[in-house]
Amino acid sequence: MPETLFERLWNGHVVVPEHDSLNGLALLYVDRHLIHEVTSPQAFDGLRGSGRTVRRPDLTFATMDHNVPTDNRSLPIVDPDSSLQVETLAQNCKEFGVTLFDLNSPDQGIVHIIAPELGLTLPGTVIVCGDSHTSTLGAFGTFAFGIGTSDVEHVLATQCLWLNKPKTFALELLGHPRNPHAITAKDIILSVIRHIGTSGALGTVIEYRGESISRFSMEQRMTICNMSIEAGARAGLMAPDKVTSDYLRGRRFCPRGEHFERMVDFWQRNLRTDNNAKFDKYFSINIDQLAPQVSWGTNPSMVIDVTEAIPYPDDFANGTENEKKAALRALEYMALEPGTPVTDIPIDRVFIGSCTNSRLGDLVEASIIAKGRRVSPGVRALVVPGSQQVKRDAESLGLDKIFKAAGFEWRDSGCSMCLGMNPDILAPRERCASTSNRNFEGRQGLGGRTHLVSPVMAAAAAIEGHFVDIRDWF
Amino acid sequence: MPLEPFRIVLSKAVPLDMANVDTDQIIPKQFLKSVQKTGYGKYLFYNWRFDFDGKPRSDFVLNDPRFQRREILLARSNFGSGSSREHAVWAILDYGFKVIIASSFADIFFDNCFKNGILAISLSESEMDYLFTVAYNQEFEINLALQTVTVTGRALSFVLDPSRKRKLLEGFDDIGITLKFESQISDYEKKSPKPLDY
Numbered sequence: 001m002p003e004t005l006f007e008r009l010w011n012g013h014v015v016v017p018e019h020d021s022l023n024g025l026a027l028l029y030v031d032r033h034l035i036h037e038v039t040s041p042q043a044f045d046g047l048r049g050s051g052r053t054v055r056r057p058d059l060t061f062a063t064m065d066h067n068v069p070t071d072n073r074s075l076p077i078v079d080p081d082s083s084l085q086v087e088t089l090a091q092n093c094k095e096f097g098v099t100l101f102d103l104n105s106p107d108q109g110i111v112h113i114i115a116p117e118l119g120l121t122l123p124g125t126v127i128v129c130g131d132s133h134t135s136t137l138g139a140f141g142t143f144a145f146g147i148g149t150s151d152v153e154h155v156l157a158t159q160c161l162w163l164n165k166p167k168t169f170a171l172e173l174l175g176h177p178r179n180p181h182a183i184t185a186k187d188i189i190l191s192v193i194r195h196i197g198t199s200g201a202l203g204t205v206i207e208y209r210g211e212s213i214s215r216f217s218m219e220q221r222m223t224i225c226n227m228s229i230e231a232g233a234r235a236g237l238m239a240p241d242k243v244t245s246d247y248l249r250g251r252r253f254c255p256r257g258e259h260f261e262r263m264v265d266f267w268q269r270n271l272r273t274d275n276n277a278k279f280d281k282y283f284s285i286n287i288d289q290l291a292p293q294v295s296w297g298t299n300p301s302m303v304i305d306v307t308e309a310i311p312y313p314d315d316f317a318n319g320t321e322n323e324k325k326a327a328l329r330a331l332e333y334m335a336l337e338p339g340t341p342v343t344d345i346p347i348d349r350v351f352i353g354s355c356t357n358s359r360l361g362d363l364v365e366a367s368i369i370a371k372g373r374r375v376s377p378g379v380r381a382l383v384v385p386g387s388q389q390v391k392r393d394a395e396s397l398g399l400d401k402i403f404k405a406a407g408f409e410w411r412d413s414g415c416s417m418c419l420g421m422n423p424d425i426l427a428p429r430e431r432c433a434s435t436s437n438r439n440f441e442g443r444q445g446l447g448g449r450t451h452l453v454s455p456v457m458a459a460a461a462a463i464e465g466h467f468v469d470i471r472d473w474f
Numbered sequence: 475m476p477l478e479p480f481r482i483v484l485s486k487a488v489p490l491d492m493a494n495v496d497t498d499q500i501i502p503k504q505f506l507k508s509v510q511k512t513g514y515g516k517y518l519f520y521n522w523r524f525d526f527d528g529k530p531r532s533d534f535v536l537n538d539p540r541f542q543r544r545e546i547l548l549a550r551s552n553f554g555s556g557s558s559r560e561h562a563v564w565a566i567l568d569y570g571f572k573v574i575i576a577s578s579f580a581d582i583f584f585d586n587c588f589k590n591g592i593l594a595i596s597l598s599e600s601e602m603d604y605l606f607t608v609a610y611n612q613e614f615e616i617n618l619a620l621q622t623v624t625v626t627g628r629a630l631s632f633v634l635d636p637s638r639k640r641k642l643l644e645g646f647d648d649i650g651i652t653l654k655f656e657s658q659i660s661d662y663e664k665k666s667p668k669p670l671d672y
Contacts, residue, residue: 015662016655023637027655029662039559041509052649067507081507088509132558132582146582148560149511150589150648158652160659164635166581198494199552199578232552234581299494299555322493322550329492419557421503428526438556440498442521 002274004168005239006205009143009271013126015160025162031125033155035062035098036111037089038421039130043153044092055159057097061120064089064103065110066421070384070411073103082422096156109387109413112136112355116222117389119251123240123267128155133355133437135228138237139221140244141271143205145235166205166234167280170273171196173210175288182471183290184365185220186357186435186454189227190293194303196283201233204281207273208238212287218247219361226356227437230300239272292470294342295439295452297330302439304342306457306469312338333441334449335429343467345451349432350381350462351444352408352455354418357435358386360393362455367399369459369473375407376465382409382424384416408462420445433461476650477591480642483572483616485545489609490535495549496556497583501565514561515568546614548605549576554583563590573616575623577602588638591645593618595632604628618642 003011016027033056040062047053054060067082069075077083086103093100101107107114112133115121123141128134130152137144151161171192177183193200206228213221221238228236245264248254255263291305304311313331317324331338336345352358352366363385375381383403385391391413394400400410417424418436426432426448435458436443439450453461460468505517522534530537547566553576554562563586566574574587575595587594593616597605605614608625615624618639622629641648652659 015658023640023651024635025637027652027658029659038506042511042560045509045511050649079507085507085509130558130560132556146558148558148563148582148586148589150560150586154649154652157649158659159663160652160655162637162648162652198555199580202552202578203581229556232555232580299496325491326493419498419503421506438496438498440496440556442502443498446502446521447526 002277004273004277004279005141005207005271006143006168006237009124009126010165012124013143018165021162023162025164027160028126028163030128030155030159030161031059032115032120032127033060033159034111034115034120034127034129034134035060035089035152036066036129036131037064037085038066039149040092040152041085041088042149043130043156044096046153047096047156052157054096054098054156059159060098060156061101061115062089062093062098063101063108063111063114066415066419068103068414069422070414070416070424073412078423106388109389110355110358110415112226113359113386113390116140116218116247117251117387119248119254122248122254122263123244123271128161132229133226135233135236136222136226136355138225138228138235139218140248141237141240141267143235143237146229167203169201169204169206169233169281169283170279171206171208172282172284173208173212174284174286176212176215177287177290179471179474181365181474182292182456184454184456185216185223187290187293188287189224190295190300190303190452191287191290192285193227193231193300194293195285196231198230198299198301199232201228201231204233206231206233206236207279208236213238214241214243217361218243219359222359223356227300230437240267292454292457294457294467295450296334296336296342297327298333298439298441300437300439300452302327302330303452306342306467308342310336310338310340310342343469346431346466347379347433347461348430349426350379350458351384351417351432351434351436352382352458353384353386353416354436355386355415356437357455358384358390360390362435363390363394363399364397366455366459367402369456369463369470370406370408371402373406373463375462379462379465380409381407381462382411382417384411384424385413387413406463417444419443433458433467476647477645479645480591480593480618483545483614485614486612487546487548487575487605487609487614488535488541488544489606490547490549491606493550494552494555497554497559497562498556500554500562501559506559506561511564512568514565515570518565518569540610543570545571546573546575546616547571548602548609549574550602551577551599553579555580558582560586560590563587563592567592575602575605588641589648591642593642595623595634597623597630597632601630
């Protein structure tokens with residue numbers, strides 16, 4: 001029976017099959033459990049309350065990312081609640097023997113950024129984390145998905161999860177962007193979500209397919225898989241190839257030498273979809289004519305080309321009453337007039353960071369735009385590397401100097417203004433060009449207005465004080 | 475911990491007539507800093523319930539005097555999208571809702587509901603249209619055993635997988651169940667002692 005890559009991952013991890021389980025679900029084994037400070041304290045409390053322990057602390061890794069200040073790591077966290085959450089994680093990790101990359105660790109960073117850096121994302125594995133953007137790690141040919149805190153507790157106690165088998169979704173990218181400096185992985189995934197909608201992939205695992213994927217770096221692949229959740233997918237994944245194994249070879253938690261090469265051989269032979277395998281759902285999208293994408297509304301499907309104007313609700317909604325209502329509400333929240341060209345929208349803030357776009361490649365791309373230019377006088381722009389490792393790598397390339405000389409702030413790593421649980425937030429009515437993943441109401445700060453864009457688009461918006469068609473700069 | 479078994483719910487409903495209600499709206503990030511599971515009800519839909527000065531917004535449905543102390547929440551498609559934060563479900567539960575009816579739910583949110591004893595029911599768009607028209611003053615009866623939503627004498631059936639249904643009706647503890655499969659888990663681990671070893 002021909003299988004898809006996802007089915008192969010699934011079948012390889014079934015501990016108790018659906019038909020033996022009494023409840024109709026399959027019990028699936030988890031190879032890596034990643035943890036952060038926001039969604040884990042209640043799970044550890046649950047373990048303590050029922051006298052249970054962590055079954056496989058050796059497969060469990062934790063870091064602090066959501067609450068952490070990014071301006072001065074040598075100072076204590078000012079917010080007492082944030083501070084308590086960070087301390088609670090440290091205590092829990094100590095009590096239960098879990099490896100923690102804490103605030104002072106050179107390996108600290110956004111959980112989805114450090115896991116691949118440390119080599120914790122081997123192809124063929126099942127990875128979970130109490131965080132929806134765990135889908136990022138599917139770029140390595142893993143089944144990686146976000147879970148709630150009850151499931152975090154369940155995985156801590158049993159190293160397994162009960163799951164309904166998701167449906168499979170083949171998402172084919174046709175062609176390759178004509179100007180790969182200007183049109184990035186971010187534009188591709190924004191365009192995908194624009195077309196299939198925020199619930200277009202509900203209940204499915206997306207396999208991204210197409211010849212162009214082999215030309216993407218691991219960082220670009222992660223950007224695409226990262227936002228699978230924004231289309232409602234349980235996970236997104238891509239078959240591993242030479243780019244994948246070259247990225248992982250030599251990383252700290254990867255096997256070495258002969259052992260690693262045997263694994264590479266196994267991945268190449270096994271971790272792919274059979275030629276005649278059937279998916280439950282298909283969608284294909286042509287990416288060779290893609291323009292830079294900019295979100296205008298309050299969910300990640302409300303996206304247009306930079307060359308377009310803000311849509312009229314009737315045009316956007318295709319006649320459905322609920323969509324039209326949502327569009328009207330979004331326009332009001334975003335304070336935008338239909339018909340306004342995107343390039344006329346003035347920007348107050350710029351955020352380059354988040355698990356979507358804060359890896360070294362993202363910062364290199366943004367620095368090319370920033371180099372020798374100045375941030376527009378009315379704009380405050382922030383660059384937040386995804387991890388302390390990314391920060392060090394960027395500094396060794398001199399990117400910090402380029403950004404600072406151009407008037408960008410250069411920070412320590414963390415989730416930062418993607419969700420503003422730390423002090424990095426928008427003020428009410430401030431408008432931000434952001435490389436993050438969610439433009440929900442209030443996401444970056446109460447009353448803040450978010451436009452999702454790529455790192456080069458964000459950097460150019462910082463320089464000009466409004467959006468520009470970045471294709472004109474390359 | 476085991477949950478309270480789910481009983482028949484008799485209540486009027488709160489009509490939140492919006493699609494794509496994301497978990498950032500259900501419980502904004504500033505309230506995710508607690509290390510507890512309780513006490514989130516007062517923050518439910520905080521940025522929609524209260525203005526910048528913390529005063530209730532009269533135009534938000536939860537502040538409508540007609541819709542107080544109701545145990546059923548109605549919404550449109552893709553309810554609970556976005557962040558996996560279970561705090562969203564804890565807030566809904568703590569506020570007093572026992573049932574959410576919408577035309578579709580985001581996957582992680584849907585799972586989180588059942589882990590906390592909340593019944594999430596999916597009905598078609600046209601059935602939702604009907605429920606929204608009668609939500610203002612009609613009593614709903616939610617019968618999980620029969621899988622029906624009954625209102626104005628009309629019974630709408632809903633689909634639910636047997637595992638979730640049993641979990642709510644019996645209120646059992648997931649981890650307790652899983653630990654009964656200890657020998658299978660150990661066997662799996664022995665078969666691949668390091669799960670990453672090929």
